[in-house]
Every structure is written in structure tokens, then in C-alpha cells.
Amino acid sequence: MRRKIVAGNWKMNGSKDLVNSLVGQIRSELASLDNGVEAVIIPPALFVGDVVRQADGQIAVGVQNIACWDSGAYTGEISAGMAKDSGCGYSLVGHSERRQLFGETDEQVSVKVVKALASGLDAVICVGETLDEREAGKAEDVVSGQVRKAVSEVGAGQWQQVVIAYEPVWAIGTGKTATAEDAQAMHAAIRAVLKSLGAPADEISLLYGGSVKADNAAALFAQPDIDGGLIGGASLNAEDFVSICRAMP
Numbered sequence: 192m193r194r195k196i197v198a199g200n201w202k203m204n205g206s207k208d209l210v211n212s213l214v215g216q217i218r219s220e221l222a223s224l225d226n227g228v229e230a231v232i233i234p235p236a237l238f239v240g241d242v243v244r245q246a247d248g249q250i251a252v253g254v255q256n257i258a259c260w261d262s263g264a265y266t267g268e269i270s271a272g273m274a275k276d277s278g279c280g281y282s283l284v285g286h287s288e289r290r291q292l293f294g295e296t297d298e299q300v301s302v303k304v305v306k307a308l309a310s311g312l313d314a315v316i317c318v319g320e321t322l323d324e325r326e327a328g329k330a331e332d333v334v335s336g337q338v339r340k341a342v343s344e345v346g347a348g349q350w351q352q353v354v355i356a357y358e359p360v361w362a363i364g365t366g367k368t369a370t371a372e373d374a375q376a377m378h379a380a381i382r383a384v385l386k387s388l389g390a391p392a393d394e395i396s397l398l399y400g401g402s403v404k405a406d407n408a409a410a411l412f413a414q415p416d417i418d419g420g421l422i423g424g425a426s427l428n429a430e431d432f433v434s435i436c437r438a439m440p
């Protein structure tokens with residue numbers, strides 16, 4: 192059985208007030224949900240402790256990024272071990288904004304996956320093609336390459352900590368969503384890549400991300416290889432986020 196996951200990436204948004212109002216509301220509304228969805232909140236790192244307290248064990252918490260190192264003279268960085276120690280269960284790795292705005296490479300993504308897994312975090316590995324790459328017919332090659340590199344150092348006993356989020360770059364924060372059919376096709380391709388690598392592909396959760404909203408989530412989540420969503424903008428509104436969680440079959 193694959194885990195069904197809906198994860199909200201707050202990016203660099205929010206405040207203590209938002210944590211106080213949003214997390215409690217999400218927690219109480221999700222309490223009556225019985226579709227087996229695991230909700231995850233991924234706030235800016237400074238708010239992780241507050242979210243962990245408000246979530247009270249009923250919502251999982253993650254960080255948006257971790258360092259390539261365990262500790263040391265890396266001013267401004269936080270390690271996977273620190274995230275785990277602060278109550279996180281997840282880390283995003285290789286979000287397209289990290290890749291595009293901060294020059295994060297496939298090699299660094301691979302190292303971060305190793306660090307996350309070794310520290311006991313589940314790694315939500317983000318992959319996705321740009322619009323140019325899609326229009327050039329290279330989407331599947333690009334995404335396959337990102338997946339292969341990102342999981343190249345995953346050990347045989349670590350696959351249950353791996354989650355992959357397919358997020359076409361052109362769909363993130365743009366209001367444009369991949370059609371459910373296109374998203375399904377890419378998810379099936381990712382699963383085939385994982386299978387070819389000897390991973391237990393049928394047990395690995397694959398999330399779709401890119402302008403998921405309350406009104407398009409059900410069609411996406413109904414696809415056989417889409418096991419949940421990575422939600423940006425809509426995760427900053429409790430009703431929208433909960434509606435997306437409810438859209439899981």
C-alpha cells in the first residue's frame with residue numbers, strides 16, 4: 192500500500208500569527224477525515240517548532256531544504272539532523288526554486304537525499320521540466336535523469352523514506368496545471384524508472400505539484416499513479432488545504 196500524502200509548502204511565507212490560526216484549524220478539520228491521507232506542513236524553518244507544537248502529532252511537519260553537511264562552519268544552513276531533532280519527519284529536496292534560484296545541482300540533490308535518509312527524515316524529492324524542455328519534447332528525459340541522479344545513493348532498506356514529487360516548473364505558482372492525463376503519464380514514467388533501478392516502485396508515493404487547487408485536486412488524485420500532492424499557494428489557506436486533503440479518494 193502506498194502512502195497518500197498532501198504536503199503544503201509555505202515557501203517564504205507566513206508568521207507566528209499565521210501558524211497559530213492556520214495549523215489549529217487544519218488539525219481540527221482533518222480530525223474527521225477518514226480517507227487515510229497524511230497531511231504535512233512545510234513552513235519556513237524558523238516556524239518548525241511552533242508548527243510541531245500546534246500540530247500536536249496529528250499533522251506531520253517538514254523543512255523546505257537541508258544542508259549537504261551534518262554540521263560545521265556553514266553559516267545560515269540547517270542540517271537534516273537538526274530538522275529531525277526539531278520534530279520534522281520530512282524534508283523537501285531539490286525544489287525547482289532551489290534549483291533555479293540558488294543553483295542547486297543534481298549532485299547536491301543526491302547528497303541531500305543521502306543526508307535526509309541517514310537522519311531518519313523522509314525525502315520528498317522534487318523533479319520537473321521547464322516549459323522549453325517540454326516544448327522540445329524532452330520532458331520525460333529530463334525528469335528521468337533527475338530521478339536517476341537523485342536516488343542514485345539510496346540504500347536497499349531506505350526506499351520507504353523516499354517520496355517523489357513531479358512538479359513541472361511551468362505549473363508552479365502560475366495557475367497552469369498539467370492535465371490529469373499528462374501528469375499521470377509522467378508519474379507512470381517515473382515509476383518505470385524506479386522499477387528499472389530495482390526499487391520497490393509500487394510502494395513509493397509519487398506526488399503531483401503545480402497549481403493544485405481545491406477544484407482540480409480530485410481529477411489529479413484519481414489517477415492510478417498519483418498518490419497525493421505538493422501544494423504551494425493553496426496551502427496558505429486552511430479551507431483550501433483541507434479541501435485538497437478531502438479530494439483524495
Ligand code: PEP
Nearest residue numbers: 363364400401402423424
Ligand atoms: C510548490 O511550491 O511546490 C508548488 C507546487 O506551488 P503552487 O502550488 O503554488 O504552484
